[in-house]
Amino acid sequence: MLSKSAAKKFFLIGTVVCSGCFVLLTVDTVQKVPQQSHAENITPEVIHGKDLWDHNNCMGCHTIMGEGAYYAPELTKVYERRGPIFIKSMLKDPQAMFPGQRNMQKYNFTETEIDSLVAFLKWIGEVDLNGFPKKPDLVPAAPTANTAQLSELPLPTKPAVFDQVCVACHALQGKGGAVGPVLDGVGNRRNHDFLVSWLKDPLAVKADSKMPKLPLTDEQVQELANFLSQLK
Numbered sequence: 001m002l003s004k005s006a007a008k009k010f011f012l013i014g015t016v017v018c019s020g021c022f023v024l025l026t027v028d029t030v031q032k033v034p035q036q037s038h039a040e041n042i043t044p045e046v047i048h049g050k051d052l053w054d055h056n057n058c059m060g061c062h063t064i065m066g067e068g069a070y071y072a073p074e075l076t077k078v079y080e081r082r083g084p085i086f087i088k089s090m091l092k093d094p095q096a097m098f099p100g101q102r103n104m105q106k107y108n109f110t111e112t113e114i115d116s117l118v119a120f121l122k123w124i125g126e127v128d129l130n131g132f133p134k135k136p137d138l139v140p141a142a143p144t145a146n147t148a149q150l151s152e153l154p155l156p157t158k159p160a161v162f163d164q165v166c167v168a169c170h171a172l173q174g175k176g177g178a179v180g181p182v183l184d185g186v187g188n189r190r191n192h193d194f195l196v197s198w199l200k201d202p203l204a205v206k207a208d209s210k211m212p213k214l215p216l217t218d219e220q221v222q223e224l225a226n227f228l229s230q231l232k
């Protein structure tokens with residue numbers, strides 16, 4: 001048993017040591033913030049994006065770094081997951097990216113505002129969060145009859161934009177969304193010229209198409225058309 005004065009000393013010394021550790025660790029963390037957040041990348045565009053994020057209450061539905069509401073997807077790593085083309089189309093018209101099941105409202109942002117929000121989400125995605133959030137697995141597609149046999153075949157080189165944007169709606173080798181048709185074997189039914197016009201503007205080819213016009217560059221269209229026409 002400690003005597004009363006020994007207990008007092010134990011309490012006082014314990015408190016001082018623990019408080020000291022707490023202050024030192026806090027200072028250490030605060031010093032690391034500029035480095036972990038890449039403070040040098042906080043451009044006026046990023047700040048404008050952050051203002052838009054706050055003023056439009058995106059956090060009423062989404063979380064960033066786990067903070068916000070749990071109605072809509074976590075957006076900390078959305079830039080890496082979806083890429084700028086998907087995010088831009090989503091902010092322009094959410095209905096286009098989720099036909100028939102829109103839950104996010106349309107904001108009528110200008111191009112500059114959309115670019116700023118994308119810059120903000122890119123910056124957030126690059127903050128070093130010690131591994132948070134864990135990477136989600138890709139949504140499994142509705143199984144197709146011949147998936148097992150197809151996934152054995154090696155694929156021609158896949159453009160990066162395919163895995164960011166197209167898989168949201170299309171499945172290939174059993175992976176991806178089920179909004180649009182499965183793209184295995186698309187090269188058998190669609191030729192290169194068709195694919196180029198389709199990717200440039202689906203609505204110009206088929207007026208009631210549910211595939212949105214995506215902000216792809218000519219180079220990305222060519223790459224994708226080359227890739228898709230080889231899927232035989």
Ligand code: HEC
Pocket residue numbers: 052053056057058059060061062071072073075078081082087090094098101102103104105107117
């Ligand atoms: C009313 C709730 C709501 C608000 C407010 C909202 N969103 Fe969304 N958002 C959603 C939902 C729900 C989804 C999932 C797609 C869907 O069902 O429409 C989504 C999807 C997204 C996606 C695509 C995420 C992914 O992983 O595919 C982005 C990017 C996005 N929202 C950005 C924003 C930004 C930026 C704001 C603020 C300007 C915002 N959202 C405000 C509900 C909301």
Ligand code: HEC
Pocket residue numbers: 096097098099161162165166167168169170179180181186189190195198199206208209210211212214224228
């Ligand atoms: C928001 C969902 C969505 C996204 C994103 C999307 N597509 Fe589509 N896509 C569709 C739908 C729906 C169709 C069927 C259109 C129709 O016939 O009305 C389609 C049709 C197609 C077709 C024609 C397929 C066929 O069998 O005739 C091709 C090729 C295609 N998409 C490629 C792509 C590529 C490449 C991307 C990525 C750059 C992409 N799509 C992104 C929804 C989407």
